[in-house]
Amino acid sequence: AQSVTQLDSQVPVFEEAPVELRCNYSSSVSVYLFWYVQYPNQGLQLLLKYLSGSTLVKGINGFEAEFNKSQTSFHLRKPSVHISDTAEYFCAVAGTASKLTFGTGTRLQVTL
């Protein structure tokens, strides 16, 4: 069975500072990993995905993530955050039967 663990429920950060949101996964099969973002009162939106190939993947809005097989991690990073990045971020793993399993989310709170 596949699962993901998001280690931080909330991450406060000042605007223009770098940020890392942590995600660890567990999977017994080939790993497909994703980050989704949920802005207040909206649905989820795909931020980036890792299917195969380069372990560093770039997504929308300047975010990137690195797949690390030895550490079973897929941490999300951004070198300089903006107020508009305030949102809930969900790590997800593709499981069997074409389903996604989401983590519990990390709330990124960007302040001035």
Added chain:
Amino acid sequence: DAMVIQNPRYQVTQFGKPVTLSCSQTLNHNVMYWYQQKSSQAPKLLFHYYDKDFNNEADTPDNFQSRRPNTSFCFLDIRSPGLGDAAMYLCATSVRDSFYEQYFGPGTRLTVT
């Protein structure tokens, strides 16, 4: 713009009174999903359709039913809502071969009084 639409955005129902939530899409995707998301929790898959093939999650209560009359529309019926069913309900769509790239609607927030 192609999109996933959910109506209503906010729904209040009484304990035990049946309620239906609707989802429509203009993406022409063949897969549609219903998720339940409670506060500060991960979205939980209730069921999904591949075209008209219905796939129920093993732990989805019988109180939750779904209908997909055509490609564009999908409904979530809660036959007898309990206080524990208060949540955000998210509809999503995808193309079967890229199921991981799901397009979400804005959700319906259900309150049970």
